[in-house]
Amino acid sequence: MNKNKQILLAKRPEGTPDKNTFKFVETDIRTPEKGEILIRTIYVSVDPYMRGRMVDAPSYIPPYQIDDVLGGGAIGEVVESKSDRFEHGDIVLGSFGWQSYYTAKEDEVRKIDKDIAPISTHLGILGLTGLTAYFGLLDIGEPKEGETVVISGAAGAVGSVVGQIAKIKGARVVGIAGTDEKNKYLKEELNFDEAINYKTSSNLQQDIAKACPNGVDVYFDNVGGEISDAVHVNINKYARITVCGAISSYNLEGKDVGPRIQTTLIKKSAKMQGFTLGDYTDRFGEGSEALAKWLNEGKLKYEETIKEGFDHIPDAFLDLFEGNNIGKLLVKVDK
Template identity: 85%
Template sequence: MSNNKQILLAKRPEGTPDKDTFKIVETEIKKPGDGEILIRTIYVSVDPYMRGRMVDAPSYVPPYQLDDVLGGGAIGEVVESKSQRFAQGDIVIGSYGWQSYYKAKEDEVRKIDKDIAPISTHLGILGMPGLTAYFGLLDIGKPKEGETVVISGAAGAVGSVVGQIAKIKGARVIGIAGTDEKNQYLKEELHFDEAINYKTTSNLQEDIAKACPNGVDVYFDNVGGEISDAVHANLNKYARISICGAISSYNLEGEDIGPRIQTTLIKKSVLMQGFTLGDFADRFAEGSQALAQWLQEDKLKYEETIKEGFDNIPEAFLDLFKGNNIGKLLVKV
């Protein structure tokens, strides 16, 4: 058994993080005590919200501390157990982050069923991104049959699931993404009704209007910025906006300033609500059951972009802000 590799936050980034933001160290693997297990990591997750935790500011989760391991979703195999809850060979999921081994207390992780779907899906469509899509769309967006749903960041881990759930609910679905390849995937594989490349359009607001001849009833916002400004101009009366992310502003060094939306919200009686997945923590079982059932019924599809190698985790994280992934971005350690 080799040493434990860990990735630490070396400095707080100003603007876009770079490789100097992170530091890879090796430490001794700790042996488990009573009620503990030793986990060998198989997959780690990289997610946009992690950028916010690199800033020393109050938020819905505590900021990362300098020279500490970057916490986040991880899946691993139990290689040694001194817990009655877990046996050697069990596959578990937790939030212990970017490290190749982890000594966990038995209540820090949970066992996952590797027979339902590939284990990686528990960090994607059956995990945090899938649940985020489920609750953000159905509880806030509340799409009705025949309504029009627009999704920014539509080819990402969350957006791709949002669109498919909207289709299950009988909505017309329009995705906004940054490459023709992604938009082809949205239309041909996920059966979105239309897809718009925001990087090549000459007038995004007009293209949204053409794709949404009856206006926009639900907007699932993963991006913010100018893309959202263009969607807002096409909202119907009583539209609902679910604010999941604002990745366009995560690396800005100054204030994110744009058109004011208050007048639109008033004139069109629009509901706009931000959320985090933790808001629905008491209903995770409901969401997980629904997503698993749709997956087994072939009503949901998923794509994963998987990078190989522990040392490539920082590069994979930076790829999130370059749009280099389709579906969930993972690193196989």
């Protein structure tokens, strides 16, 4: 039988990870025992939160350990089953991460329906990224018809879904992204009302004010940093700020320092709340049902940036911090 290829955390990065952060190894494939299944990996997800897990510090999810497989969302095919719940050929979703095979206990993964949409969508718009957008926007942002919603990282996996849900709810949507190509996609394909290229803007604060003549009612923050500083200046009274990510600071070697927002929040009677998807575990069914309905009705579109080849997983992960992807970034490791 084939060997199991794995990618391990070789060392904890200081600043931006590089190829020395990762270690490639091959191990024997463990034969499943009763109540277990052997999975051949098809897709793996690369996500910004994985950078946080490379740091040995308390967080909402345990850090990776040195010489452990980098865990994360993955989809695979059952190639051998010793479980009554699964059979050969089933497509399953789990968190078995960056390895070509995985022997799982039957309660570690769940079977997905490969007929409702391409299986890759269960790592994106119908999976954790779609659910993150759904709950972060609707539960914390609470957009109302006619309000203005601004999204940073708007062409990414989460941001692109947030904008579409905001449009479904009747909001005016402004996206912030890093290339003209991405902004063209946001406006022409996803029907955003305005899009701002933060890399070419000479005064982002003014450009946001121009794109949001009635101010900002909801800000969905995926990036933090100077972009968020510029948005905060433009918020309205009773604005809601959803803090989903802070990718601008993930690779900083020192502390992230910027303007203090407390005075703005007080003056504007605004709400700012962070969250992780784990806060909504008991409501995943609700979110999944809504996302699938909108997708089937043609109200949601999605884009995927798919790289091919197991050996390219670290490169794909590093691309996240260069902003090279539109939509969900995945690696297809097998057919």
